[in-house]
Structures are given as structure tokens and as C-alpha cells.
Amino acid sequence: MPHRKSLASIWRRIPQRYRGESTMCLNCGRHFFPPRHFCPYCRRKSKIAPYTISGRGKVMSYTVVHVAQEGFERQVPYVIAIVELEEGPKLTAQLCAVEPEDVRIGMPVEMSFRRISEDKDDGIIHYGYKFSPILSPKK
């Protein structure tokens, strides 16, 4: 699929996908992920500044995927979750290092850098973030 195979489209997102770089609004203190160019709450009063996400959060909901899209077929069954980060933003990612039947809503998780998927024909390997359970929650 063209929108996934362009190298530029992969490189452009490296700061977010590899390093969790994003933006926040200094006017209201809200954190965003992915980065926003202006704050939807403050609009013209937005004061956008860079910040790096904590990578720690908890599972808000999850599913075990049995019918995958192209590039993910070899991973089934895999867990997809919506994670709420400590500082507020929510994001969607795979859970790893956990058995599907052990996943719970509210479970504390942390982000790690992982291989996400592979394109079949031209061999690009996509990397990004997944989350795994925090065994002893850090404060």
C-alpha cells in the first residue's frame, strides 16, 4: 500500500515512533501524542512546546486480534490496546510480553521499542512502540 511504503512517510514519524517525542500546550498544560500544531482547547492562545512522553500508563481497553491486516498475519493472535499515559494522552498499540488471557483493563504498562510489521514485497521492516506489563509499578 503506497502510504506505508514511502520511505519519507516512515522517516517523518521516527521522532514520535522511536523516541516518543511530542508536543504540549504551556497555556493549559495538556500533553498531546502524536504532536499537535495547536491546542484544540486554547486555539489562538496555544503555547506549543516540545516534550517527550513518559511511556508509562494503563490499559483502558484491549482486544485479541485473530483476523489481521496485511503485514501482521504472522503475528496472530495478538493484543491491541488503548493505553492512557500518566500525563494524559491516549494511544493505540500492541501489547507484548504478555499472554492474551492475562491482559486486564487497568493493568499498568510501559512502552518499548519494537518491530511492528514487515512489508512483503519490498522488505521494509517497520519499527515503533509496543507496551508490556510493568511487573512492579514504579512511581
Place this chain on the structure above:
Amino acid sequence: MGNVAVIGAGMTKFGELWDKGLEDLIAEAGAKAVNDANIDGEDIQAIYGGNMSAGRFIGQEHIGALIADAIGLTPIPSTRVEAACASGGLALREAYLAVKSGTYDVVVAGGVEKMTDVYSEQVTQTLGGAGDQQWEVFNGVTFPSLYAMMARRHMHDYGTTEEQMAAVAVKNHSNGSKNPYAQFPFKVTLEQVMSSSKVAEPLKLLDCSPITDGAAVVILASEKFARKLPQEPIWIIGSAHTTDTLALHDRKSLTSIEATRLAGRQAMKQAGVTPKDIDLAEVHDCFTIAEIMAMEDLGFSKRGEGGKDVESGKFNLNSELSVNTSGGLKSCGHPVGATGIKQAVEVTWQLRGEAGKRQVDDAKVGLTHNVGGSGATAVVHIFSKEVD
């Protein structure tokens, strides 16, 4: 501003239609609607056509002109409208606004999707485009997995069960078994739904709407034009369109579609009705959990009680509120760009008393509800036999 009427309705059978291309489908539905309206082609002044992704399904763009060409109506203006699975509902909305504004007296609102010319993995990929490619799909999200996460959270917060979700499929297949236009016009049992293969837990194959080819068309007209026709018009008394964040994770809630809640409220306010006044509703059951949430968001069920209500039979044909008499997306089928218009066709037939074995007794007011993606677009319309 004057009232807007539905003066004609028509649709193709929904299904895997190997012998029909996109242009055949829209031409068939268009001809049926024009004949039904008792008008001539030259009366029509503009076309609004809902289509999600002909570019990816059949490699064809420029669908506005294609529709005008296929139904022999060039050189009138023809606009393609896209809002993922709500493309049809939004085409109806744009057509409604065009008449309501006084710009046109007679317009076509159509919807068409040809989905079965590509393999199902490509359909999965394309439907994933209704979500957020960069921040959902990139990470392995499939379209069913988004609704699965809503279902999981609904179960967690309200105790909704997989059996209650399955009850939606059983009800809609029962209705669809009475609809000759349905893709799957047969009943299913609770056991069949519960034992169908897993797609994205807790959703199973029979919790999901199918891949479908089909087209549907309604003709809208100004009150002045509609009153000149021999048939009784059906009136659009409420119309609303709302948006929300593209990605599910950015929403305020995972158990409610805010866009539906707001669109429902706006449309009912405009129409001057409450949920109690509505006799039938065609709602967006792309997955069984979606119908449960729609019942809550539109005010037909208390928050968290949509599952119990469907299980109790409250939404069965000719009970308190008849929901998805056509069979819904589940049994009638879901050609994504056509679904929103099919809902309007079904409600028009119901309000005219032409719905055959699935007729709702004494139906006076009907509602349609069409959702794009996991809830980033919602479109609600309210139809009535009478108008002020």
C-alpha cells in the same frame, strides 16, 4: 425555508453481485428511484453520490461524473461525497441542504460501493482507512478491533454480555429474512453467533457486517415540487451531521459515540420529537456492539442498558421500537457508501406502508443513523409522514 420531501426511492439487491459493476449498480438504483418518483430525468438538477473508496476497490476515481454518466444525467452538477461508512448518509445530508437552501427543487441522493472485485485482505486494508492510518492502523489495528475495544470496555463498565451482542445479530437476521433485498435473508440462532469464529475478541464473525456490493438512491424535492406529484411525499423533518477525532483513543469515552449523541440530539430538536415519538430506526450496526451503543446514544436506552434492552426484545419488529427492519448492515449487507441511503430507502418504504412482511404497524416517524469509521462522523435524519 421550505420543507424537503423524499419523492422517490430505489435500491439494488445487496450481495456479492459478480455480474454487476459500480456503474450498473448505480444506474439500476437510479432508474428505480426516478420511476418511483413519477418524474423525468430532466426534472433532476443535481446529484450527490456517497462512495467511500472506489479508488481502492476498483481503481476508479471521479465518481461524481461517473454517476451522472451512468444514469444519463450529464451535464448537471454531480458531487461525490466521502465520509467512510457514512458517505451515503452524508450524501443525503448534502442533498437535503441543497434543496433546503432553495438552490434546487429536485436532486438525487445516491450511494454505491463495489467491494467484491478485490480480495478480502484488501477490503480489510481499505476499511482500516476509515480509522487513523498513522496512529492506529500502523500499529496493527483492524477496523473490527476498534469496535472490539469499545465492546470490551462496555462489558467492563456496564456488564454487557457477549450474548446480548449476539441478540442484535439474531434480531437483525430475523428482520432481514423478511427483506428480499438483503444479502443474507435468513435467520441465525444465538448459538450460531456465539460459536462463530473469532475476529477481534469479543467480536466474532457473526457480530460483524459483511462485504457487500450495492447501490441505493432517493430523490429529494422542495415542498412546492413534491405537492404537484400524485404520490404522498415523505418529509425530512430533522437532519444533522457531526464529527469527532479520527482516532478512537482520542475520544472522551470508549463506550459512547459522542458524534452520534450530538447528531441525534440536534436532529430530534430540529424535528421537534423525542425518542418516544419514533416508530422505527435504521441504525449503524456495523458490529453488534455498535447497535447497543447507538440505542444508548440516541436516547432509546438508558446508559449501559442497551444490551439488556435488545435481549428483552424491546427493539424487535413491532415491539416498543422497531430497530433495523431492513436487517441492518448485519443481514441486509454493508456496501459502505450505499448504506446511509439504503437506510433512507427502508424508512421511506416503511412510512409509506410498502415494507411487506417486515412492515411496522402504523409507522409515522422514522430515524436513520449512519456512522463513519469508529465514530469520527455521524449523520442522523428524521423522516415523517406529516409535516407542519
